[in-house]
Amino acid sequence: MNELGNLKIAVFGQGKMGLPLASVFAEYGINVIGVDINQMVVDNLNNGINHITEEPGLSELVSKNVENKKYTATTDGVGAATDADIIVILVPTLIDDRGNIKLDPVYSVSEIISKGLKKGNIVITEATMPPGTTEKLIPILEKSGLKLGEFGLAHAPERTMTGTALRDIKGQYPKIIGCSDERTHNIVSKLYDLINKKGTIKMSSIKAAETVKVFEGVYRDVNIGLSNEMALWCEEHSINALEVFEAANTQPFCHFHTPGAGVGGHCIPVYPWFVINTSNEVNPRITKTARELNDYMAHHIVELTIKGLNEFKKCLNGSKILVLGLTFRGGVKEFMKSAAIPIINELNSLGANVYSYDPLCDELDAKKYNSKLKTDFNGIDAIIVTSDHEEFKHLDFEKISKEVSTKLIVDGRNIINVSNATENGFRVIKVGNLK
Ligand SMILES: NC(=O)C1=CN([C@@H]2O[C@H](COP(=O)(O)OP(=O)(O)OC[C@H]3O[C@@H](n4cnc5c(N)ncnc54)[C@H](O)[C@@H]3O)[C@@H](O)[C@H]2O)C=CC1
Numbered sequence: 130m131n132e133l134g135n136l137k138i139a140v141f142g143q144g145k146m147g148l149p150l151a152s153v154f155a156e157y158g159i160n161v162i163g164v165d166i167n168q169m170v171v172d173n174l175n176n177g178i179n180h181i182t183e184e185p186g187l188s189e190l191v192s193k194n195v196e197n198k199k200y201t202a203t204t205d206g207v208g209a210a211t212d213a214d215i216i217v218i219l220v221p222t223l224i225d226d227r228g229n230i231k232l233d234p235v236y237s238v239s240e241i242i243s244k245g246l247k248k249g250n251i252v253i254t255e256a257t258m259p260p261g262t263t264e265k266l267i268p269i270l271e272k273s274g275l276k277l278g279e280f281g282l283a284h285a286p287e288r289t290m291t292g293t294a295l296r297d298i299k300g301q302y303p304k305i306i307g308c309s310d311e312r313t314h315n316i317v318s319k320l321y322d323l324i325n326k327k328g329t330i331k332m333s334s335i336k337a338a339e340t341v342k343v344f345e346g347v348y349r350d351v352n353i354g355l356s357n358e359m360a361l362w363c364e365e366h367s368i369n370a371l372e373v374f375e376a377a378n379t380q381p382f383c384h385f386h387t388p389g390a391g392v393g394g395h396c397i398p399v400y401p402w403f404v405i406n407t408s409n410e411v412n413p414r415i416t417k418t419a420r421e422l423n424d425y426m427a428h429h430i431v432e433l434t435i436k437g438l439n440e441f442k443k444c445l446n447g448s449k450i451l452v453l454g455l456t457f458r459g460g461v462k463e464f465m466k467s468a469a470i471p472i473i474n475e476l477n478s479l480g481a482n483v484y485s486y487d488p489l490c491d492e493l494d495a496k497k498y499n500s501k502l503k504t505d506f507n508g509i510d511a512i513i514v515t516s517d518h519e520e521f522k523h524l525d526f527e528k529i530s531k532e533v534s535t536k537l538i539v540d541g542r543n544i545i546n547v548s549n550a551t552e553n554g555f556r557v558i559k560v561g562n563l564k
Pocket residue numbers: 141142143144145146147164165166167170219220221222234235237238255256257258287288289290291395396
């Protein structure tokens with residue numbers, strides 16, 4: 130057991146991040162209330178049923194925690210805040226299509242929390258927050274009648290990935306913590322030391338802690354943008370970018386990322402806007418340019434497909450194109466900013482017959498994103514890979530070569546087994562390598 134054992138924690142948001150976190154707290158003996166606005170999610174969870182199926186180990190953990198009465202779920206946020214000693218906010222932080230930050234879920238949760246906040250409570254934002262926005266919650270939380278100091282405030286960003294969330298939460302990286310006062314820091318660092326074997330890093334302020342997480346995302350988006358830009362340069366100069374990146378990355382200061390169809394998800398393409406949109410003096414042009422280039426890559430995939438079809442004296446109009454992958458990346462059923470969406474729309478606008486297949490999706494998903502579900506390769510003129518699902522790494526090209534009408538693959542995620550494909554007569558075009 131642990132000295133935090135009689136603690137009660139409420140985690141607002143029981144999605145890809147909130148449920149794994151709540152489940153690990155409960156696994157370590159803490160009483161947890163999972164709060165969500167989705168009644169079906171709450172009902173399933175109270176029956177021990179996990180809806181985040183992409184998370185290995187989570188289903189077993191959810192049912193065990195419910196059985197041990199260490200975890201309950203509810204839609205009653207006020208009740209949960211009233212019962213809890215520590216309250217974690219892990220609901221979506223998003224942007225609109227013009228890059229404007231939308232923190233409505235965080236603000237509405239804070240309003241609810243203020244109705245149940247008690248002296249000595251601690252509120253922790255784990256959702257990725259634009260620097261300075263956790264402290265914007267103070268006036269909302271003070272509607273409780275308490276002043277900051279009578280309750281504690283902290284930011285401890287979630288640094289995990291879907292697919293390895295339980296492993297990551299338990300100690301893949303140290304937990305970054307920024308707190309409003311020493312008492313809060315002592316309690317919050319003890320809490321995360323309990324579940325994270327990599328310990329904690331104490332930041333000098335809440336805002337510094339928010340900035341760490343946002344910068345991790347900016348770093349990734351800008352570096353993917355650099356790799357995409359250098360890949361385009363390599364295409365122009367008939368050089369294999371992937372071969373060059375692999376060799377360059379043997380130098381410890383070089384980290385070329387994988388060039389591809391673009392950057393999706395509600396994280397990496399979002400966080401740069403937290404910097405771009407909150408700066409008046411400095412014009413974050415590198416961050417903005419990388420964002421624009423990454424969004425351009427979807428169009429580039431369509432250009433590569435047109436070029437590839439031309440090699441077979443075929444034109445895009447009227448051709449049958451199979452898009453492999455609707456999700457923004459392999460292993461996660463998430464469509465936000467998925468490259469497949471603009472690619473499918475552009476192919477449709479150019480008169481192609483667009484089909485799609487994604488192991489995590491069904492016919493409704495295919496229709497929703499303007500394509501027709503296809504589970505074979507019959508009559509296909511070009512295959513475009515847009516998500517790095519595990520199964521796309523092991524396609525049987527001997528079988529597929531007998532079904533397609535044109536042996537063309539545009540690999541937007543650099544995952545196709547090129548030798549197997551070329552042995553079976555396929556032309557494989559990759560971002561950064563047209564040979
Ligand atoms: N998905 C990822 O890989 C990672 C996400 N994050 C951050 O975690 C936060 C949450 O993201 P995800 O868990 O992926 O989102 P998600 O969409 O998977 O889950 C969000 C959950 O919050 C619930 N919710 C929405 N509004 C609510 C409200 N007002 N009150 C209570 N529940 C509400 C939804 O019903 C949903 O179950 C975001 O800030 C994201 O940036 C951080 C690291 C990794």
